[in-house]
Amino acid sequence: MTYRAPVDQIRFILANIVPFDAVAGTETFAEASTDMVDAILGEAGRMASEVLAPLNESGDQTPARLENGVLRSSPGYEKGFQAIAEGGWIGLSAAPDFGGAGLPQAVNMAVAEFMAGACLALQLNPLLTQGQIEALEHHADDEMKALYLPKLISGEWSGTMNLTEPGAGSDVGALKTKAEPNGDGSYAITGQKIFITWGDCDLTENVCHAVLARLPDGPKGTKGISLFMVPKYLPDADGKPGTANSLKVVSLEHKMGIHGSPTCVMSYEGATGWLIGQEHGGMAAMFTMMNAARLGVGVQGVGVAEAALQKAVAYAAEREQFGPIIRHADVRRMLATSRAEVFAARAICLACATALDLAEATGDEDWGARAALLTPIAKTYGTDVGCRVADTAVQVHGGMGYIEETGASQYLRDVRITPIYEGTNGIQAMDLVGRKMMDGGAAAQALLDEIQDEARKISAAIPNCSEAVWTAAQTLSESTAKLAEMDMQDRFAGAVPYLSAFARVLGAYYHLRAADAGGEDEKALCRIFIHRILPRNAADLAELEAGVEDLNMLSDGALGLA
Incomplete structure (x- = not known):
């Protein structure tokens, strides 16, 4: 089974879940019409599926190597990179002044997901280049911009x-x-x-x-x-x-x-x-580069999760054990909850990207605050989902998943770095409860208010789910108010479970919107997320309130330090 870029899923989210129509309605991104974006997604999906995906296994089996101080890339990477560069995919969101297309980050992140799902190791190259392009656009002098940006955007450098x-x-x-x-x-x-x-x-x-x-x-x-x-x-x-x-x-x-x-x-x-x-x-310039990369890494997690899940579904449909195992309740549970989480993580990443686009296009500080709030959530949840789904995909394969030849284990090995680099997920969570709560939780509460308002409006379409989303948002709002009053060390002790709870509320909200806009499959997936995944928030918010005291009471010796 080969990877298929989820073009239709991206189109559905841009059209129905996130405010991409508002992005395309701005003067800055007026060229991002539906027809243009559809064409870009179609071509990028084809390139990722047909050109990059065949390189994934070869790059794993024949790593990059150093020969007498000279780097040698994996076989086929030259052809793959050439397709990326010549297609203009590196400069998709870069400034037109230096050869970029000037398109929204939402489109750029969609294309990045396709490339990461197809071949994460190669996609890392343009991701880092894109981060440097953004840092230079915001911080370099005109002479440096003129020298470096055209070459970076074109893929020459x-x-x-x-x-x-x-x-x-x-x-x-x-x-x-x-x-x-x-x-x-x-x-x-x-x-x-x-x-x-x-x-x-x-x-x-x-x-x-x-x-x-x-x-x-x-x-x-x-x-x-x-x-x-x-x-x-x-x-x-x-x-x-x-x-x-x-x-x-x-x-x-x-x-x-x-x-x-x-x-x-x-x-x-x-x-x-x-x-x-x-x-x-330097830190201001580097943070410009890292913030762009953090959303990109969240997208990498989603991309690998999608690829791993596709492989698991194909295997489950073919594998016979008292009939195809895709009909077995537990296997179906693994596949369905994985699909629900991939959708939620993808929607969160695209919501973050559209907030960045609207902040750039309008100068509205509220959109800037929204993007800042969503960045650590997108990075963390996207990469956590990547790891969970890749791990589940190995489990679906059973013993064969542990055998390298099937290719299932590569996704788990590849994606495991994503919760670590560009700021560990623990640091992302600390950023969320620390720096991103310096406004007393105002940006978080504004988003939760929107979710509750929308849940009320959607109640007729899928009532049992809309009520659950409203209640979860209200509970999280109450926990956010408590968080704002906590000592910073208590916040840090509960930062990871708080971020996880926030991500689930967002995921449930986006599923609810999908159920309202889509058909029976979207409604079924919404129920799976809200009934099987969202309830985990109760445990996470209880851990948030536990604070740091019990962690500090435990001696280092009890942890195992000799």
Whole structure:
């Protein structure tokens, strides 16, 4: 069975679940007509299904490798990347001034899902480049934009993100990489970075590294960090790759999954770099890049979940054990709840993307707050669903799922990184209950009020479900008010269950809208989510109220520390 991009599902959500019509109605995105978006989704789906999906297994079986300091990509990746670049998919949402299509993030994220479901390891390359494009658009000076953006958008060059060091992961402020002024406007960058996705690339002419480093006068912590553009090859007077810069790939990590994506240890040895944005303003520029990537990673989780579920459904229809196992109640439960969660996660990601689009197009602070609130939820729920569904897909396959030849295990191995990179899901949850609640929970409560209002309006279409959604939103609203009064450590202790509960309420709401707009299948899926998945909120909200005290009472020895 081969992967099929869920084009119709995306079209349904854009048309009925999220406010994409409002996005297309703005002057900024006026070109995003229904016909244009349908054509884009159709072509992107074809490219992902026919060109990228056949590369998924080969990239897993024949990983990227380093030969005498030279990176060699997995077989077929050159053809796959060429299809991505020549199709204009890298610059789909980039500014038209530099060759981008200027289309909404909602369309960009839909295409990203197709590519991730088809071949996650290869899709990581354009994802990182897109994040760098956004950082440059918002923070670089005009000269740097003119030099780098056209090449990144066209796929001639690729981009990376260099944050992590051996002693500085989530604590970015502990980094030791230095930047010394050269006296000519450039800087000498010295240090080592680890976990650099696609830190080298033989698919493009140049690799452009966005590197966090500290200037000599930079204060300790994150406030003293600056961001630098450090290309693999120094651009010559004509803007073409010239002499090699003083950087190298020390080694490639041997990973659990995404074998086709080279994860590099990078060494910068007085490499020449140029400041992106303001001195000591590196975190602001990097967060622009990371926020774009966080939604993209949530979408990756959805994409892999879709691919894993398709494989599981096909296997269940073919596998005979007292009849096709797709007819067995427990197998059907696994497949149906997985399908319900994939729909919910996809809708949350597209709701976040449309909020970003409306914030950009209208300048409305409320849409900006909505997008900020939804970003950690989309990232976390999308990747958690990716892991759950991929794990369930192995279970549906039974013993054969544990055999590599079936391909089911690859999805689980590949997607397992997504709750970790671009900010772990625990950090996302802490961001939700901390930074995103600095308004006293106003943005969260506004969204929950909308859900309750809509549930009342839809009550006639599917009454037992609409009442459940209204009640769940009301209960979550009450918990949100309690959360706003909690000590921060108590919030952090319950952050993950709170985010999970919020995601389920959103998922139930989007299912309710789908049931109202769709047919009997949408109504049936809505009932499955609301009756089998939404009730888990009671346990999560109880854990939220437990606070941190019992966790701190337990000794390290009781945890197993010798």
